Structures are given as C-alpha cells and as structure tokens.
Amino acid sequence: MNGPPAPLVEELSRLGYALMRLLLARAKEAFAREGLSLQQAEVLRLVREGVRLPSRLAEHLEVLPSQVSHLLASLEEGELLQRQPDSLDRRRVHLQLTPKGEEVERRLREAWLLVFGQQLGRLEPSELLLFRDLLKKLTEGERG
Structure with a gap:
C-alpha cells in the first residue's frame, strides 16, 4: 500500500493543524487567566509528571x-x-512544585480538559470512541 491519495493527506494535514492551533489558542487564553504562558504551564505539567532536572x-x-x-x-x-x-x-x-504550584497546575489541567472537552463535545458518543481509536492507531509506535 502506497498510502492515501495526496489531496486527502493535504486536507487532513490542514485540518489537523487547524485543530491544533485552535486548541492551543484556547489553552493560551485559559492559562493567561492564571498569569502563565503555554511554556510555563508545560513546565509545571512536566515537573508534576516527574521531570526533575532542568536539562x-x-x-x-x-x-x-x-x-x-x-x-x-x-x-x-x-x-x-x-x-x-x-x-x-x-x-x-x-525541581519540585510548591503547594501553590501544585494547586495552579491542577487548575491548568482542569482548564485544558475543559478546552479540549468543549471541542470533543461536538462529536456524538460513537464518533468520540472512533476518534479515540483512530488517535491511538496514529500515535502508537511502529510495530516490528
């Protein structure tokens, strides 16, 4: 199989990029209400998830x-x-979050889930499950 036709790949690429930009713009607005940039919010998330070294x-x-x-x-x-x-x-x-940092990171996570959830809310339940399955298929590692 040589893959999908080029026009379809181009259309899906445009749509994927548009969704990513939309979600990031809305996340940026939500994070700004906490006084943080996207990168600052990402640092808090990564530290919460166990990234402890600046490098x-x-x-x-x-x-x-x-x-x-x-x-x-x-x-x-x-x-x-x-x-x-x-x-x-x-x-x-x-690196470690302070108690205040843990609370802010929790609010940022909730804000992100709200932003993403609002977009996902446009889909029917069956479409959500299909979307999840397709994303899993597209993001899983190469099988050898």
Whole structure:
C-alpha cells in the first residue's frame, strides 16, 4: 500500500493543524487567566509528571537550557516551583512544585480538559470512541 491519495493527506494535514492551533489558542487564553504562558504551564505539567532536572526540561520543551533557566526563574518568582540542590552533586538541582504550584497546575489541567472537552463535545458518543481509536492507531509506535 502506497498510502492515501495526496489531496486527502493535504486536507487532513490542514485540518489537523487547524485543530491544533485552535486548541492551543484556547489553552493560551485559559492559562493567561492564571498569569502563565503555554511554556510555563508545560513546565509545571512536566515537573508534576516527574521531570526533575532542568536539562530534561530543555529536552522535553526542545529549547536551549538558558531558556529553561528563564522559565524556572519566572515560576520561582511566582512561588510555583522551587529548585533543590542535589545532595550528592551540588552542581545539579532538582525541581519540585510548591503547594501553590501544585494547586495552579491542577487548575491548568482542569482548564485544558475543559478546552479540549468543549471541542470533543461536538462529536456524538460513537464518533468520540472512533476518534479515540483512530488517535491511538496514529500515535502508537511502529510495530516490528
């Protein structure tokens, strides 16, 4: 199989990009109500999920370490995150959410689910299940 016809691929590409832009624009608005950017919200999410080193954040965000440093400084200033020195290697720091950061991250997660849920609400229950199955198929790793 050579894949779907090029015009269909092009149309699906445009629609996928449009959905992504729409969701990100709405998430940006929701996160701004908390006084945070998309990147700051993503840092909080990643730290909650267990990313504890600034170098790993840079990899996940696909940015330079200096950009991560600025993000961390702004989140520390807002008392949402703290850097703790590594007990074995004083050159390294570990990141952790403050109680305030945990609460803000929870609200951001709820805001994202509301944004995404509003778009998904346009689908019928059977369409939702089909959409889920299609997304799983498209995002699962290559089978060898």
